[in-house]
Amino acid sequence: MDHFDYRDGALHAEDVPLAEIAAAVGTPCYVYSCATLERHFRVMDEALAGMPHVVCFAVKALSNVAVLRFLARLGAGMDVVSEGELRRALAAGVPGAKIVFAGVGKTGAEMAAALQAGVGQFNVESEPELERLSEVAVSMGAQAPVAVRVNPDVDAKTHAKISTGKAEDKFGVPISRAPEVYARAAALPGIRVVGVDVHIGSQLTALEPFEQAFSRVAALVGALREAGHDIARIDVGGGLGVPYVRSNEAPPLPFDYGAVVRRTVGGLGAEIVVEPGRLIAANAGVLLASVIYRKRGEARDFLILDAAMNDLIRPAMYDAHHDIVAVREPEAGAAILPADIVGPVCESGDAFAKARPMPPLAAGELVAIRSAGAYGAVMSSEYNTRPLVPEVLVSKDRFDVVRRRPTYAEMIERERIPDWLG
Structure with missing residues (x-):
């Protein structure tokens, strides 16, 4: 609607x-219509009712500062992938603690800016990035809250250019190697492990890929907790598709997506972070x-x-x-x-x-x-x-x-x- x-x-x-x-x-x-932005934000927020959660709007979808301010006043956090997007979110009045910094190629300068802003979470996508973040955090006398983005090798069945969760995609670390990456994170100074992150693509029109990915993440969370990691947050990313009016795509409803989140990771006692962009905008x-x-x-x-x-x-x-x-x-x-x-x-x-x-x-x-x-x-x-x-x-x-x-x-x-x- x-x-x-x-x-x-x-x-x-x-x-x-x-x-x-x-x-x-x-x-x-x-x-842009404020009424439509609000309706779509609230629909996603309500789909996760009953679970501790935060809806972080993916700024890459629509980064106008006025739009970000409007969504922030509704209670949205922000998912950013560059220092520029971080600065936009801050200019819109979003507190650093409600900002998630994602992206495969964060520079040292971007890390420093995010640490200075007090971002709530870095979604780390590689071991070299983890090492660099540790160096930057130590140089600033800071602690970087980290969720490692895992690649579950799940085919999102979406356009090849917006698929991000298969083994051949550039995103995340293989889920099979996640335990050793978390062990390294726990040993690094300036790093504080807070959660797990996954995002398998954009404009998904079926729930099955979400179910597969989130189930694998749930198993990983159990293994990481047994190894002594405090996994307090599960970031399930975004990606739920939208109907492009007269196209043949008929994506699931946010309520049904929320049900998948609830039955796969909702019972793990962690805060759920969801990062819709297209769905809202x-x-x-x-x-x-x-x-x-x-x-x-x-x-x-x-x-x-x-x-x-x-x-x-x-x-x-x-x-x-x-x-x-x-x-x-x-x-x-x-x-x-x-x-x-x-x-x-x-x-x-x-x-x-x-x-x-x-x-x-x-x-x-x-x-x-x-x-x-x-x-x-x-x-x-x-x-x-x-x-x-x-x-x-x-x-x-x-x-x-x-x-x-x-x-x-x-x-x-x-x-x-x-x-x-x-």
Whole structure:
């Protein structure tokens, strides 16, 4: 469920017509709904009711500081994977103790920044990282709370580029070697073992891989406790998929996911950490765009938008499906014809949809690319020297620009010409 719907023939974000936002801000722009963000956060939080737990939003999905502040006020912690994301979470008012620092390639400088911020947990992914973290913590006179990320060798049955839990993936340490890694962690100065971490991928549409992974983690927790480790926290990661509206994916409900967590690791007396990103953000956002031209092709028409692959790269990178709808509701009986919906970037891959049934749209009319709240703005670029698009946050009948569009002058002024070029 989201809060983007038609009222009186016009698509709204909560109580605000999207056409009003387009007129005030220009297109393309991202529009996020606070009501949808809140609903999705609460659904996940309620799915884990009865177990000690914390929901840490995966900042990599949507990192706008205003969005992070909104989620933090609901009680969310944050899952970060870089010093930049850490600084965003702190700027949003998230206490360090509710921040989990993940990622396979943390630098010494990032570790120091996280220790200075008092993060609640480092998810360590290799022995060299563990050794480096120990060195940094000792140099600062600090203790680093650590959960080792284990790779359970479970096929998440998702897109190859977002699968993270198979033996050939770069993430975590093999679960078979976890006991020796934990033994080393316990012996290192500046390291305090607090838990176990696992994350097997993103956009999972079945519960079986979770069940397999969490069951293996439960067995590992028992073995680690027998070896004398105080495992007080089990981080089950994120990855539960979302419905991309008219796609064929039908992910399980958060309630059913919570039941898997409950029966596998919920009885171990540990705090459960869950790190959803897409689940909370995807259907809370749309990319609002205008038609530049309707172009007649040999086999079908092309709708050329002012949004492009640099603004939303998921279709080009993952062949991802996004529902695309007219902001002006089509009249009953309006002709629906197939059209390729593309952007203006000079790449054949700059396409959002192929042969998509669409009503007749003319230049200047608006479309909304739905389910774009996760991995949309965060993965955007200035390719073709196209400015990063604004982000707009809606709450009931109010909207505010929470990231403005830079000017071309600002983009160019970031660069300099060496003196020797005259």
